[in-house]
Amino acid sequence: MFSTFWIKLFWVMFSRHETEAKKLNMRVLSELRNFHFFPVTHSPGKSAAHRSELRQAKRIVVKLGSAVVTRGDECGLALGRLASIVEQVAVLQNQGREMMIVTSGAVAFGRQRLRHEILLSQSVRQALHSGQNQLKEMSLPVLEARACAAAGQSGLMALYEAMFTQYSTCTAQILVTNLDFHDEQKRRNLNSTLHELLRMNIVPIINTNDAVVPPPVPNSDLQGVNVIHIKDNDSLAARLAVEMKADLLIALSDVEGLYDSPPGTDDAKLIDIFYPGDQQSIRYGSKSKVGIGGMEAKVKSALWALQGGTSVVIANGTDPKVTGHVITDIVEGKKVGTFFSEVKPAGPTVEQQTEMARQAGRTLATLHPDERGEIICRLADLLTEKKDEILSANKRDMETAASSGRLSQPLLARLSLSTSKLNSLAIGLRQIAVSSRDSVGQVLRRTRVANNLELEQITVPIGVLLVIFESRPDCLPQVSALAIASGNALLLKGGKEAANTNRILHQLTQEALSIHGVKDAIQLVSTREEVEDLCRLDKMIDLIIPRGSSQLVRDIQRAAKGIPVLGHSEGICHVYIDSEACIEKAIDIIKDSKCDYPAACNAMETLLLHRDLLRTPLFDQIIDMLRVEQVKIHAGPRFASYLTFSPSEVKSLRTEYGDLECCIEVVDSMQDAVDHIHKYGSSHTDVIVTDNENTAEQFMQQVDSACVFWNASSRFADGYRFGLGAEVGISTARIHARGPVGLEGLLTTKWVLRGEGHTVAEFSEAGSMKYLHENIPVPQRFPS
Secondary structure, rough: HHHHHHHHHHHHHHHOOHHHHHHHHHHHHHHHOOOOOOOOOOOOOOOOOHHHHHHOOOOOEEEEEHHHEEOOOOOOOOOOHHHHHHHHHHHHHHHHHHHEEEEEEEEHHHEEEHHHHHHHHHHHHHHHHHOOOOOOOOOOOOHHHHHHHHHHHHHHHHHHHHHHHOOOOEEEEEEEOOHHHHHHHHHHHHHHHHHHHOOOOOOEEEEEEEOOOOOOOOOOOOOOOOOOOOOOOOHHHHHHHHOOOOOOOEEOOOOOOOOOOOOOOOOOOOOOOOOOOOHHHHHOOOOOOOOHHHHHHHHHHHHHHHHHHOOEEEEEOOOOOOOOOOHHHOOOOOOEEEEOOOOOOOOOHHHHHHHHHHHHHHHHOOOOOHHHHHHHHHHHHHOOOOOHHHHHHHHHHHHHHHOOOOHHHHHHHHHOOHHOOOOOOOHHHHHHHHHHHHOOEEEEEEEEOOOOOEEEEEEEEOOEEEEEEEEEEEHHHHHHHHHHHHHOOOEEEHHHHHHHHHHHHHHHHHHHHHHHHHHHHHEEEEOOOHHHHHHHOOOOEEEEEEEEEHHHHHHHHHHOOOOOOOOOOOOOEEEEOOOOHHHHHHHEEEEEEEHHHOOOOOOOOOOEEHHHEEEOOHHHHHHHHHHHHEEEEOOOOHHHHHOOOOEOOOOOOOOOOOOOOEEEEEEEHHHHHHHHHHHHHOOEEEEOOOOHHHHHHHHHHHOOOOOEEOOOHHHHOOHHHHOOOOEEEEEEOOOOOOEEOOHHHHHEEEEEEEEEOOOHHHHHHOOOOOOOOOEOOOOOOOOO
């Protein structure tokens, strides 16, 4: 938010231009006034069970490790990182939280200062003794850490003070040693001082008094709940957090968090949540080259603080991609670093679910197509056999949604299931079962590269799919069937409004999968996992498919980090009525496109009328029909200009209403309609109604949308209606799958080469082999 000020701030700070500093301060204060402030209640004594509870943290300790504060050359401070950290702490402080910082950096700052003084002193002495300006090469003595700390403390504090001043935040320095905690009187004095500073809205900046403390004792450990040796800033931060009954301790280091083995090793995995008792499964690596604690010390300190009632997160404070928001992200409950929790969930974590799905999915992909078809047919049977249980669960969801008042009428319609819907689902699933024969393992191309060297291109599953859907429980069996047919593992994240319905449908899906031993291939995420956190699992998920509102799709597209997203953000579908349109066809198509299911993404949102149709019987019949159907009309700019008394003028021609509303606009020609669609459409589905075949063909050729229809309702843009059995969604992308995405859209390919010891060298000019590149007829891989 304020990072752009820092280069100027450092110039102001070190050149002491007070006028400039005041101006800058006013600008920062102006931005802070626009920030959202909220009251936070402080109830210490119990650590958070889930990350989302961190949003309520009132008293927070931020520990800055040596690797975070210190530059890479170990001489001087990383000013840019410190600036970002100070900004975040100041923002949280100004929200009404109580912030404390435990910082390293005095030794590094002092080393930089002492080296400068020594170099300056040596150069002066050389100049005096030699009588000339040319200086000989100088060597620097090894600097003792306590002396460096003594020389660096004042400068480090001055820097913090200058930075926090820009946010109208006052700071105070406190230096501590072991005695300040172990001597009862000193401990009470320290506690009293810190509480008084927090009461006055001052940020205490705490460090061990490295100028006087003895060297750390090797292997001195944390002892019990009441005793902790202050041997580094990790143990200091833990002791301070417990002493002050802090809600949260954020320990920033130079790694993303805690790994199950040393970071950088082949099998190292970042641990999202760490529980007491799990430390036996961890292998620790080496310490940071500028710190004295290491990850083992951090874990022991974190567990000690957790036992004392303080929540703990260990995260990366050095990565430039996240440093600017790592602290605020943690406080917002986002999945950053390693979260320490005493409450172990009853079921597997989402990472464990994904791994389970991947392993079972690989087995699923190896099944014969008939076996995958049997699973899908069994699921179809279960939808009708267990319809009473399904509808009962859906009724509970509907009642909860209706009483809460949070869902609009279109979303309630999507949430509702009925016997007819379940029967239609079962029919669609059986279609998918039939089509599964031509899925995984299908040979698309076969080539004889050379004698006894044959190449095949075959279809294979994509891998692990993540499907996120809102208020659409019927989506679960549809997508599950497509995943089974294509041999893909599947992770499902449904909206909480359909929790009961999704649960029973997932149970039936796993029951069907069990007939061939692949129950775990489809997982339902039932933990309190944020969608944004799921989108960060780029090493575990291969494709994300959002099914829901345009806002949900846009949020997922923004949040996805390195994972492809298949879908469309909006369904702004057009129906263009040409001057040569048949009246009956036009009326029926407009009515069906808008009124059959207004909440659907393939419903008409904009009606384009040829100018010659105004004040004709067709125009009057269209308006009368829309009024009878209670469709609210919004007039486009040109349409409004033709009317003396027009409906409300549209706010935007790029609007997806999702209800009984639509925009009407006037165009001069078919080409004008095409240009309008390209400017305001979403490349979803667009329709022309005309009896002129030449005009229709030009329209269908020119319109660059996933679906383009002639004399047919936009509602036909659907996988079931296309004969795909079902769809995982409609894609408006221009690569891979486009339009309704069925079975084929969930497959990719791989190349298989079969040789007999062939080498590329044999095909050189002097070699004995020649390329043939002959096409070979494709065999039927799975005969009936």
